[in-house]
Amino acid sequence: MPQTSTDPTARAEELAALLSRVALRDRRAFQDLYERSSPHLFAVVLRIQRNRALAEDVLQEVYVNIWRSASSYDTHRSQAMTWLTSVARNRAIDSLRRRQTEPDTVSSQTWHGDGDPDNDDMLERMPSDMPGPEQLLVQAAQAQSIQGCMGQLSAEQQQSLALAFYQGLSHAEVADHLSQPLGTVKSWLRRGLQALKGCLDKLGVRSGATVEG
Numbered sequence: 001m002p003q004t005s006t007d008p009t010a011r012a013e014e015l016a017a018l019l020s021r022v023a024l025r026d027r028r029a030f031q032d033l034y035e036r037s038s039p040h041l042f043a044v045v046l047r048i049q050r051n052r053a054l055a056e057d058v059l060q061e062v063y064v065n066i067w068r069s070a071s072s073y074d075t076h077r078s079q080a081m082t083w084l085t086s087v088a089r090n091r092a093i094d095s096l097r098r099r100q101t102e103p104d105t106v107s108s109q110t111w112h113g114d115g116d117p118d119n120d121d122m123l124e125r126m127p128s129d130m131p132g133p134e135q136l137l138v139q140a141a142q143a144q145s146i147q148g149c150m151g152q153l154s155a156e157q158q159q160s161l162a163l164a165f166y167q168g169l170s171h172a173e174v175a176d177h178l179s180q181p182l183g184t185v186k187s188w189l190r191r192g193l194q195a196l197k198g199c200l201d202k203l204g205v206r207s208g209a210t211v212e213g
Contacts, residue, residue, distance in 0.1 A: 008176050015080035016073075023071035034063055037081065041088040047165065048092035058095045062088045081173065149199035157192030160185055 015036065021029030042059050049055040065087055073083050150158055163174045175185040 012079045019070050019073045044088045045092045062091045153192050156188045160188040161192050
């Protein structure tokens with residue numbers, strides 16, 4: 001596995017450089033990008049798609065999308081990891097939506113970091129534990145409750161939690177994204193999370209939420 005800088009700025013520059021090379025169809029750069037970013041992106045996908053096996057399938061689709069759309073990445077609009085995280089999050093959400101309506105299909109082959117991503121057959125597979133209508137209603141009610149509780153937080157707390165949860169950024173990355181001191185961001189996250197859990201507890205919703213540094 002390639003050595004990755006521990007400095008956030010240097011790491012962002014390394015990922016941006018790899019994406020530029022991937023846009024030119026550099027397979028070695030694509031492999032390096034996968035090794036550097038896949039643990040983080042898998043965690044993002046797993047937060048949305050709780051079924052681990054399906055999350056692994058979604059991650060494969062994420063990197064096929066990255067291979068095909070790397071040329072659309074603009075270094076002036078966002079950091080590389082923010083862009084990668086957005087691709088992963090959108091793909092995971094789309095996968096959940098599709099599985100509610102599409103029939104069961106089977107992938108004839110999967111991609112594990114080798115071969116040609118353009119030629120891989122990424123057909124969908126419906127899980128045997130697909131939630132039923134009652135469970136979907138519960139999930140919808142919980143999502144509405146979370147949205148209502150988020151609305152009671154300060155703007156800074158909402159933005160910090162959104163970046164940490166929905167984009168999967170670390171504390172340092174959130175601080176860098178918001179151009180705020182790390183200690184300030186940690187305080188926003190801690191207090192916001194406490195307030196969010198308190199609100200959800202009153203509504204009887206079990207969040208199980210944590211924010212990792």
